[in-house]
Amino acid sequence: MALIELKNLTYHYPLTNSPALQDLDLEVQEGEFLAIVGANGAGKSTLCYTISGFIPHFFKGELAGSVSVAGIDPTKAGLGEFVQKVGLVFQNPFNQISGSKFTVYEEIAFGLENLGIDPAEMRERVDEIIRLTRIEDLKDRSPYALSGGQQQRVALASILVMRPQILVLDEPTSQLDPIGSQEVFQVIKDMALQGMTIIMAEHKVEWVAEFADRILALSAGQAIKLGTPREVLGSPELPEHGIGISRYTQVARKALQAGLWPEKRSMPVTLDECVQGFQEIIA
Amino acid sequence: MPDRLSFFIPRESRVHSLNPLTKLALAFSLIILAFFGPGLFLPVALYFFVLVPLSLLGKVGKEFLQTSFRLLLPLFAFLFVMQSLFYPGGETVIFSFWIFSATSEGVVFAFRTATRILVMVSSFLLLLLTTHPSTLMNDLSRRGVPASLSYIITSTLQIIPQMQARAVTIQDAQRSRGLDTGGNLINRIRSLLPLVGPLVFSSLVDVEERAIAIEARAFTLPVKKTSLIDIPDSRGEAVLRWVMAALSLMTIGYRIWLSLN
Numbered sequence: 001m002a003l004i005e006l007k008n009l010t011y012h013y014p015l016t017n018s019p020a021l022q023d024l025d026l027e028v029q030e031g032e033f034l035a036i037v038g039a040n041g042a043g044k045s046t047l048c049y050t051i052s053g054f055i056p057h058f059f060k061g062e063l064a065g066s067v068s069v070a071g072i073d074p075t076k077a078g079l080g081e082f083v084q085k086v087g088l089v090f091q092n093p094f095n096q097i098s099g100s101k102f103t104v105y106e107e108i109a110f111g112l113e114n115l116g117i118d119p120a121e122m123r124e125r126v127d128e129i130i131r132l133t134r135i136e137d138l139k140d141r142s143p144y145a146l147s148g149g150q151q152q153r154v155a156l157a158s159i160l161v162m163r164p165q166i167l168v169l170d171e172p173t174s175q176l177d178p179i180g181s182q183e184v185f186q187v188i189k190d191m192a193l194q195g196m197t198i199i200m201a202e203h204k205v206e207w208v209a210e211f212a213d214r215i216l217a218l219s220a221g222q223a224i225k226l227g228t229p230r231e232v233l234g235s236p237e238l239p240e241h242g243i244g245i246s247r248y249t250q251v252a253r254k255a256l257q258a259g260l261w262p263e264k265r266s267m268p269v270t271l272d273e274c275v276q277g278f279q280e281i282i283a
Numbered sequence: 284m285p286d287r288l289s290f291f292i293p294r295e296s297r298v299h300s301l302n303p304l305t306k307l308a309l310a311f312s313l314i315i316l317a318f319f320g321p322g323l324f325l326p327v328a329l330y331f332f333v334l335v336p337l338s339l340l341g342k343v344g345k346e347f348l349q350t351s352f353r354l355l356l357p358l359f360a361f362l363f364v365m366q367s368l369f370y371p372g373g374e375t376v377i378f379s380f381w382i383f384s385a386t387s388e389g390v391v392f393a394f395r396t397a398t399r400i401l402v403m404v405s406s407f408l409l410l411l412l413t414t415h416p417s418t419l420m421n422d423l424s425r426r427g428v429p430a431s432l433s434y435i436i437t438s439t440l441q442i443i444p445q446m447q448a449r450a451v452t453i454q455d456a457q458r459s460r461g462l463d464t465g466g467n468l469i470n471r472i473r474s475l476l477p478l479v480g481p482l483v484f485s486s487l488v489d490v491e492e493r494a495i496a497i498e499a500r501a502f503t504l505p506v507k508k509t510s511l512i513d514i515p516d517s518r519g520e521a522v523l524r525w526v527m528a529a530l531s532l533m534t535i536g537y538r539i540w541l542s543l544n
C-alpha cells in the first residue's frame with residue numbers, strides 16, 4: 001500500500017458551494033518527492049492541508065472519498081496522530097514562530113516539549129537538526145530577529161526535529177528573496193536526498209523540474225496532469241490553466257520556431273536538457 | 284538588550300532563579316494587599332520596600348524604574364488633576380483657581396488610586412522582567428493549567444512588543460511611500476490613522492495561520508509536556524507560596540469584616 005492514498009477525494013470548505021478539490025486520485029510512495037503546481041486558488045494549499053490532517057480536523061467542511069496517510073484515516077484518527085507523522089511548513093515564516101520562545105534553539109525544541117520528549121534526548125535532536133539545516137550560527141538569536149530565509153529554515157528545523165515521516169511544504173519560498181529561497185531549497189534538497197517523503201506546492205517550476213520525482217498539476221480543484229516533470233511541464237496545455245512553464249521550455253520553443261532546436265527532441269524542462277539540445281544542434 | 288520583543292531580561296540573579304509560580308503568587312498577593320490592605324501608605328511602602336529592592340536583587344533595577352515611570356507618570360498626572368479638582372463630595376478646599384478648587388478628599392483619592400495602580404503594574408513588570416515567558420508557560424502547564432490557557436497568557440505577554448515591532452514596519456513602509464509622519468502633534472496623530480487598518484487586519488489574518496503552526500508542533504497533544512529549560516522549585520518556595528496565599532486571604536477577610544461592621 002502506498003504511503004499516501006487519496007481516492008475520489010472531493011472537499012468543500014464550510015459554507016461554500018463549489019469544491020476546492022474535486023475527484024482527486026493520488027498515490028505517493030515512500031521516499032517520493034511530489035510537487036504540486038497550479039494557479040492561485042487551484043487548491044494546492046487545500047491538498048496540503050488534507051494530507052496533513054488539518055482538513056477535516058481544523059477546517060471542517062465536507063470531505064468525501066477516502067484518505068489514508070501513513071496508515072492513518074482522518075475519519076478515525078485525530079489531528080494529534082497526524083502531526084506526529086506529517087510535518088507541515090507553509091508560506092509565511094513569521095507566522096510559524098511559536099511566539100513563546102526566546103531563542104532559535106528553544107523555538108526548535110518547542111515541538112519536542114509538546115511531544116513530552118525527555119530533555120537530554122531533546123538537546124541531542126535539536127543539535128542534530130540545527131546542523132542539518134545549517135543554522136548553527138542562529139541558535140542563540142531571537143526567532144523574530146531573523147531574515148525571512150533564516151526564519152523559514154528555523155520553521156523547517158522546528159518541524160523536522162519532530163521526525164515526521166512525511167514533509168508537506170506549502171510554497172515555502174514564495175515570500176522569500178532569491179537568496180532566502182536558495183537557502184531553503186538547499187535544505188529541502190538535502191531532505192529529499194536522504195529519502196524523506198516530500199509533498200511540496202511550489203510555483204518555481206525550474207526548481208521543481210530538477211528535483212521532484214513527479215508533478216501534480218491542479219486547476220480549479222481538479223488534477224489535470226500527473227507524471228514526471230518532463231511529462232507534466234512539457235505539456236502544451238499548462239498555460240491555459242495559468243501554470244507557468246519552465247523558462248528553459250520557453251527558450252526551446254522560441255528556438256524551435258527559429259529552427260534552432262533539434263526537431264525530434266522533446267521540450268526541455270531543466271537547464272541540463274536545454275543545454276543538451278543546443279549542443280546537439282551545434283554538433 | 285537583545286531585540287526588545289519581550290520584557291524579559293536574561294540575567295543571573297536570585298529573583299530570576301525563583302520558580303515562576305512563586306513570582307506570580309508574589310505579584311497577586313502584593314496587588315491584593317495594595318487594594319484591600321489597611322492604611323493609605325501601604326501601597327507606596329510595598330513599592331519602595333518590597334518591589335524596588337526585589338528589582339535591585341534581580342539586577343533589573345534600572346529597567347524596572349525606567350519602565351514603571353514611563354508607563355505611569357502620565358497616568359498619575361492625569362489622575363491627580365482630574366481627581367483633586369473634580370472629586371465629587373470634596374469639602375476641604377486646599378486652593379482655588381478660577382472656577383476650580385482642589386479638595387483634600389480628592390487629593391487623597393487620587394493618591395490612593397495612583398499608588399494602587401503603581402503596585403499592580405510594577406508587580407507584573409517585575410515578574411515579566413525576570414521570568415522567561417516559556418518557563419512560565421511550561422511551569423503552569425506542568426501544574427495542570429490547560430496548555431491553551433497558559434499559552435494565551437504567555438503569548439499575550441509577548442504580543443505588545445510584537446505589535447510595536449509590526450507597527451514600526453508598517454509605518455516605515457508607509458513612510459517610504461511618501462506618508463508624512465513627522466511635524467506637529469496633529470500631523471503625527473493623523474499619520475497614525477492609516478496604521479490602524481493594516482495592523483488590525485494583518486493581525487486577524489495571521490491568527491488562523493498561527494493556530495495551524497502551533498497545532499503542527501503538537502501543541503494540543505494530550506501528553507505530559509517536558510521542558511527544555513530546567514524549572515527550579517523548592518520546598519521553601521512552596522511554603523512561601525502558601526504563606527502568601529494565606530496573607531492574601533487574611534487581607535480579603537479583613538476587608539470583608541470591615542465592611543460588615
Ligand SMILES: Nc1ncnc2c1ncn2[C@@H]1O[C@H](COP(=O)(O)OP(=O)(O)OP(=O)(O)O)[C@@H](O)[C@H]1O
Binds near residue numbers: 014038
Ligand atoms: N478557509 C477557506 N474557506 C473557504 N474557501 C477557501 C478557504 N481557503 C481556500 N478557499 C478556497 O478554496 C479554493 C482553493 O484554495 P487554495 O488556498 O487551496 O488555493 P492555492 O492553490 O493554495 O492558491 P494560492 O496559490 O493562492 O496559495 C479557492 O477557491 C479558495 O478561495
Ligand SMILES: [Mg+2]
Binds near residue numbers: 044045170171
Ligand atoms: Mg496556497
